[in-house]
Amino acid sequence: MGEDPSALLAAAAAGDGAAWNAIVEQYTGLLWSIARGYRMGTADSADAVQTTWLRLVENLDRIDDPSRLPGWLATTVRRECLRMLRRSKREQPSFDDDGLPELPDDSEPLDAALLVEERDAALWRALQQMPERCRLLIRVLMATPPPSYAEVAAALDMPIGSIGPTRQRCLDRLRRIAEADGALIDPAPPGGGGK
Amino acid sequence: MNEARDEIAEVHDEALLERLRALAAQADPVPDLVLESAKAAFLMRRLDAELAELVLDSAVDAGPVLVRGATSTDDDSVRMLSFETGALSIEVQVTRADGSRSLVGMVSGASGTLDVETADGRRTVPIDSLGRFAVADVPAGTVRLHVVAEDGTAVTTSWVSL
Numbered sequence: 477m478g479e480d481p482s483a484l485l486a487a488a489a490a491g492d493g494a495a496w497n498a499i500v501e502q503y504t505g506l507l508w509s510i511a512r513g514y515r516m517g518t519a520d521s522a523d524a525v526q527t528t529w530l531r532l533v534e535n536l537d538r539i540d541d542p543s544r545l546p547g548w549l550a551t552t553v554r555r556e557c558l559r560m561l562r563r564s565k566r567e568q569p570s571f572d573d574d575g576l577p578e579l580p581d582d583s584e585p586l587d588a589a590l591l592v593e594e595r596d597a598a599l600w601r602a603l604q605q606m607p608e609r610c611r612l613l614i615r616v617l618m619a620t621p622p623p624s625y626a627e628v629a630a631a632l633d634m635p636i637g638s639i640g641p642t643r644q645r646c647l648d649r650l651r652r653i654a655e656a657d658g659a660l661i662d663p664a665p666p667g668g669g670g671k
Numbered sequence: 672m673n674e675a676r677d678e679i680a681e682v683h684d685e686a687l688l689e690r691l692r693a694l695a696a697q698a699d700p701v702p703d704l705v706l707e708s709a710k711a712a713f714l715m716r717r718l719d720a721e722l723a724e725l726v727l728d729s730a731v732d733a734g735p736v737l738v739r740g741a742t743s744t745d746d747d748s749v750r751m752l753s754f755e756t757g758a759l760s761i762e763v764q765v766t767r768a769d770g771s772r773s774l775v776g777m778v779s780g781a782s783g784t785l786d787v788e789t790a791d792g793r794r795t796v797p798i799d800s801l802g803r804f805a806v807a808d809v810p811a812g813t814v815r816l817h818v819v820a821e822d823g824t825a826v827t828t829s830w831v832s833l
Contacts, residue, residue: 488713496713504709508701522705523832526790527813529712530830534722556832559731596694603691617688618695647684 482542489536500529502621503546507553509619510631513612514557524556546623547630554631602654610646617643708790715788720817720825723754723761728831754816754828761816761826765833772809772833778802781820788815809833 481502487495507528511521531552532545539545603611616623616631629636729751748768754761759780766773774787782798787806790813798804798818816828 493713497710500706500709504701504706508705509695512699518702522702522708523813525705526708526712527830527832529709530715530813530815533712533716534827534829536716559728560832563730596697599690600694600698614688614691615695618692620692620696622688622692644680644684647687651687 480543481545485536485539485542485545489539499532499545503549504529505621506546506616506619506623506627506631507549509616509623510550510553511557513615513631514554514561516557516560520557520560524553524560527556528553546627550623550627550631551633554633598657599650599654602650602657605653606646606650610642610649613639613642613646614650717817717825717827720827721756721758723756723759723818723826723828725752725829725831726755727751727753750833752831756826758824759818759820759826761818761828763816767811767833770811771807772811772814774804774806774809776804776816778804778818781818781824781826783818783820786817786819788817789813793817 481499484495484499488499504525507525508521511524516524528549532549539548603614606614613628613632613634616628623631625636625639628634628639634642729749748766750765750767752763752765754763759778761776761778763774763776766775778785778798779802782800782802784795785798785804785806786793786795787809789810791810794806794809796804796806811833813830814833815830818824818826820826
């Protein structure tokens with residue numbers, strides 16, 4: 477899952493634009509998934525991601541521990557998202573106590589219409605019906621390239637040890653919702669109610 | 672408890688996540704513009720100016736109800752930002768109107784000029800002898816301020832999304 481960003485960061489700090497581009501290619505997918513996981517619209521997601529990259533540019537000379545870059549990026553974009561959400565919460569109070577929207581907004585991250593396969597669309601619908609915390613975790617895990625648990629922990633401000641068990645619980649829940657929707661999404665896990 | 676079952680369940684979980692990842696890549700990919708802007712961010716680097724960090728942002732630091740002595744206000748259209756560096760501090764009051772922002776502020780410890788930098792360009796306004804400045808019609812989006820004091824000292828603020 478990508479090389480240690482230390483060498484790339486050092487090169488970028490020394491002015492190497494190609495190294496900077498490589499960092500951007502590696503982590504923008506994660507940052508985008510985090511913003512979308514928080515149900516930010518396209519324009520707000522773009523702003524949050526761009527603010528994160530600009531923050532890194534202005535701090536390029538002052539990074540103490542380059543190996544922690546992914547966690548720093550994930551934390552920075554999460555804070556920016558929460559700040560924007562808090563602001564819109566105060567402007568239009570339709571959010572629950574987590575600062576997360578209660579209802580899907582009009583800027584659904586995934587448009588089911590773009591999914592040709594009915595079983596894909598069904599899986600997408602199931603994802604939208606998940607409890608907010610689960611949907612957020614799964615959307616972050618959907619980033620390309622796949623994020624490490626350390627990156628996910630930073631993105632969601634969760635203990636790293638809880639990511640695995642929560643992931644398992646949320647995916648089980650997703651399967652149940654999808655199956656209730658009549659979409660067989662993959663073979664049932666063994667022991668999970670065979671004939 | 673049942674390790675063999677857990678292992679198989681783990682394989683199933685990976686397969687399902689792989690499908691979900693392909694779904695996201697198909698229907699919610701990172702827009703090209705986001706990638707291009709991120710790459711271009713490198714060109715915004717300033718090596719010649721000290722960084723003034725954001726130390727207070729009323730959109731974050733105030734609770735749901737803003738209570739500040741007798742001037743308590745619920746007016747969310749006004750946002751206060753404070754930036755600080757060793758040499759000086761910058762206080763900015765941001766007023767939101769549809770699609771644009773007005774900035775009124777005070778630089779303590781310097782007069783000179785102030786650039787408002789956005790993704791699209793830059794505007795320069797004077798800082799008066801009392802440290803005050805005002806800029807209207809700043810487009811919504813990511814913004815930073817760049818102060819050049821009369822003695823040549825240069826300070827740039829963190830980027831903020833207004």
